Amino acid sequence: MALTLGVKIGEVVDIAEHWVAVLSIDTRDSATLISNEGRKIEVSARGMTEMVPEVWIGLGPDATRSRLRLVFEAPRNIPITRRHD
Amino acid sequence: MTTPPFTGSIDFKLAIGAFDVRVLRQARLTYAYVPAWSYYDVRSGTERSGEFQLEVSLSILALPRSDRSRTSDIPTKRYWAPLGQLLTIGILSTRVHHQLRCRVDAEARDADRRHRLHVGWPAPDLPEQI
Numbered sequence: 706m707a708l709t710l711g712v713k714i715g716e717v718v719d720i721a722e723h724w725v726a727v728l729s730i731d732t733r734d735s736a737t738l739i740s741n742e743g744r745k746i747e748v749s750a751r752g753m754t755e756m757v758p759e760v761w762i763g764l765g766p767d768a769t770r771s772r773l774r775l776v777f778e779a780p781r782n783i784p785i786t787r788r789h790d
Numbered sequence: 791m792t793t794p795p796f797t798g799s800i801d802f803k804l805a806i807g808a809f810d811v812r813v814l815r816q817a818r819l820t821y822a823y824v825p826a827w828s829y830y831d832v833r834s835g836t837e838r839s840g841e842f843q844l845e846v847s848l849s850i851l852a853l854p855r856s857d858r859s860r861t862s863d864i865p866t867k868r869y870w871a872p873l874g875q876l877l878t879i880g881i882l883s884t885r886v887h888h889q890l891r892c893r894v895d896a897e898a899r900d901a902d903r904r905h906r907l908h909v910g911w912p913a914p915d916l917p918e919q920i
Contacts, residue, residue, distance in 0.1 A: 706874055707847070708846075710842070711826060750884075766887075774842065778875065
């Protein structure tokens with residue numbers, strides 16, 4: 706399953722028992738996330754990064770200063786949802 | 791999570807090549823889409839605006855009978871084989887992903903237009919009329 710979510714800086718995405726938040730948008734093709742463990746994760750539109758086993762995160766093209774699209778590749782049984790406060 | 795307002799599938803031809811052999815297969819992209827633009831929500835009967843979300847899966851129609859070297863343990867009937875990981879960034883080109891998103895968005899806009907007209911709401915003009 707490939708899932709693309711439009712998110713803003715500071716927004717949180719829950720991935721099963723984990724979560725990531727958008728820390729910064731560095732360029733049009735790269736951004737930094739932070740995980741629930743405090744680990745910084747660089748994501749790029751040029752490839753995907755494995756966050757936890759079987760869950761890969763990348764970046765859609767053309768991020769703006771405040772918005773980006775996160776691309777997730779994961780088995781369907783792993784829930785990935787945008788967190789609404 | 792609420793059910794995305796636009797769901798559907800798009801069929802297209804996919805060429806796969808390896809070792810100078812090329813096969814052409816039918817591919818099916820199944821999507822569930824929440825656009826970033828305002829849409830008529832059929833369930834609530836109101837106009838809504840969501841946050842962009844696109845979930846896609848890809849399947850290829852496998853044709854075992856087309857393989858002359860088949861063995862007895864290969865299924866003999868056509869079946870849809872999941873191939874979602876082909877959508878991982880870097881396997882297909884950015885242009886393919888862009889086209890994919892444009893196709894899904896165009897289908898959703900068509901569906902939204904039909905939904906609005908069905909309940910007597912004004913609908914945006916078709917692209918050809920702009």
